[in-house]
Amino acid sequence: MADGIRITRLNAWFGPRQVLRDIDLAVVPRSVTAIIGPSGCGKSTCVRCINRMHEVVPGARVAGRVELNGEDLYAPGADPVEVRRRIGMVFQKPNPFPTMSIFDNVAAGLRLAGVRNRAALHEAVERALHHAALWDEVKDELGKSGAGLSGGQQQRLCIARALAVEPEVLLMDEPCSALDPIATAKIEELIMELRKELTIVIVTHNMQQAARVSEWTAYFLLGELIEFGPTRGLFTSPRDSRTEDYVTGRFG
Amino acid sequence: MSRVAVRRATNATMNILAALAALVVILPLVLILGFLIFRGSTALNVAFFVHLPTPVGEPGGGMANAIAGSLTLIGLAAAGGVPLGILGGVYLAQSRDRRLPWLCRFLADVLNGVPSIVIGIFAYTLIVLPMRRFSALAGGVALGVIMLPIILRTTEELVRMVPASLQEAALALGLPQWKVVLHVVLPTARAGIITGVMVAVARIAGETAPLLFTAFGNRFWHRRLDEPIAALPLQIFSYAISPFDDWHRQAWAGALVLISLVLVMSLLARLATKGLYNRRRTYG
Numbered sequence: 001m002a003d004g005i006r007i008t009r010l011n012a013w014f015g016p017r018q019v020l021r022d023i024d025l026a027v028v029p030r031s032v033t034a035i036i037g038p039s040g041c042g043k044s045t046c047v048r049c050i051n052r053m054h055e056v057v058p059g060a061r062v063a064g065r066v067e068l069n070g071e072d073l074y075a076p077g078a079d080p081v082e083v084r085r086r087i088g089m090v091f092q093k094p095n096p097f098p099t100m101s102i103f104d105n106v107a108a109g110l111r112l113a114g115v116r117n118r119a120a121l122h123e124a125v126e127r128a129l130h131h132a133a134l135w136d137e138v139k140d141e142l143g144k145s146g147a148g149l150s151g152g153q154q155q156r157l158c159i160a161r162a163l164a165v166e167p168e169v170l171l172m173d174e175p176c177s178a179l180d181p182i183a184t185a186k187i188e189e190l191i192m193e194l195r196k197e198l199t200i201v202i203v204t205h206n207m208q209q210a211a212r213v214s215e216w217t218a219y220f221l222l223g224e225l226i227e228f229g230p231t232r233g234l235f236t237s238p239r240d241s242r243t244e245d246y247v248t249g250r251f252g
Numbered sequence: 253m254s255r256v257a258v259r260r261a262t263n264a265t266m267n268i269l270a271a272l273a274a275l276v277v278i279l280p281l282v283l284i285l286g287f288l289i290f291r292g293s294t295a296l297n298v299a300f301f302v303h304l305p306t307p308v309g310e311p312g313g314g315m316a317n318a319i320a321g322s323l324t325l326i327g328l329a330a331a332g333g334v335p336l337g338i339l340g341g342v343y344l345a346q347s348r349d350r351r352l353p354w355l356c357r358f359l360a361d362v363l364n365g366v367p368s369i370v371i372g373i374f375a376y377t378l379i380v381l382p383m384r385r386f387s388a389l390a391g392g393v394a395l396g397v398i399m400l401p402i403i404l405r406t407t408e409e410l411v412r413m414v415p416a417s418l419q420e421a422a423l424a425l426g427l428p429q430w431k432v433v434l435h436v437v438l439p440t441a442r443a444g445i446i447t448g449v450m451v452a453v454a455r456i457a458g459e460t461a462p463l464l465f466t467a468f469g470n471r472f473w474h475r476r477l478d479e480p481i482a483a484l485p486l487q488i489f490s491y492a493i494s495p496f497d498d499w500h501r502q503a504w505a506g507a508l509v510l511i512s513l514v515l516v517m518s519l520l521a522r523l524a525t526k527g528l529y530n531r532r533r534t535y536g
Contacts, residue, residue: 053423053424056420081426081427084425084427095418095421097418097440098418108422108435112435158421161421
């Protein structure tokens, strides 16, 4: 079976309202795939289906197939907790745990999963913070609360927290929409680094951002996948007229 | 007058009114405390804390047994009411089911409104009658039942106030729901839950009616939990309605001790749980 994420005939609902219709999408491993589209088009729901977070919302329902390296994540025996360990997620608003220090935030995933070895924890935290390009800024204040950091730093802390459990895939749900341009640039730089080792799916409202960081782009509209292809092609010569309207700014 | 001047005047008036309202609210508390200190401190001495009550006519003596009794009763009530209330509150806040939580919530609110003496009758029927004796246990159960809905509802409210984004962040790390609640949700809601518990403790510390026919009161030390036990409110009550000046003074002292006890426990609870995470913090 093919590596990466393969989504087949994915449908999703919030109560009676269908938000995704028959999505088919294949994400290439160790690449960045951007999902763009107007508000309410289902792009966030789509990534939340990949790590089984959609079903956390009361009344939400999913049907279809999502595979990671050939394994069906919605198979009857599949454990959503295990799925989420393998597929990390970064949210729109930075959400560090307010009761925990910077160190504890990054260590949380490992520690709460039962890792007790201090040396191993310290090493994992340092590696994750390096990975998230935050180490130099916080190395002297690991004991301080994460809430005292700037918005951009908090978001990188959340990325470090997600990376510490060494996921195979990182989902990013509009990770820069609450950040200023400088912080955004830092996160984008980081994405460029991370894609060497990780499969990244990023939802973004910002078409320039999609063009800058991604190799593949999917355009969603009203719960349907309208077009999917290499980013350059999708932006310069879209096949569908609806995609063209959106990427040229005539709509959305 | 210009519009700015009108606004300034309105602002100043409202500020003064709000400050006055705050003062009026605090006034009764200050008056009660002041009056208690004024009347109670005269009978307060070391003997009050270490001696048993003396027989009628004999001067001196104290309420040592009642202080210990009240602490025992509060401990018994909290041993049942706090864990049950917090666990139930988490359930009410997190359950996806609608009907059972709705029913629980409704019944808890009804229970909260039940006069405490009725809860005393409940404990009397449930424990005193089968055991054929008044006991600390029965008093503890009665007080625990009073605590339960207060803690249940405050915990629910506070767990609800924890942002969903935090729970999602923890779930997305691949943590099972129970660990998310234990290590992320409850610590975030901790300060408020402790306040709720202390409000409940303060409420039951002063309860008299439900103890009348459960704990019953005792002029001596209790030796076991299945015996009648003294309690400060009971002792205050029986001394206050007595015809002896000496006992009246002791009742005032008892009231002062009761209110101080609640205050000290609140402070200790706050100090003991403050920065729980800061102390546990480790660096790998």
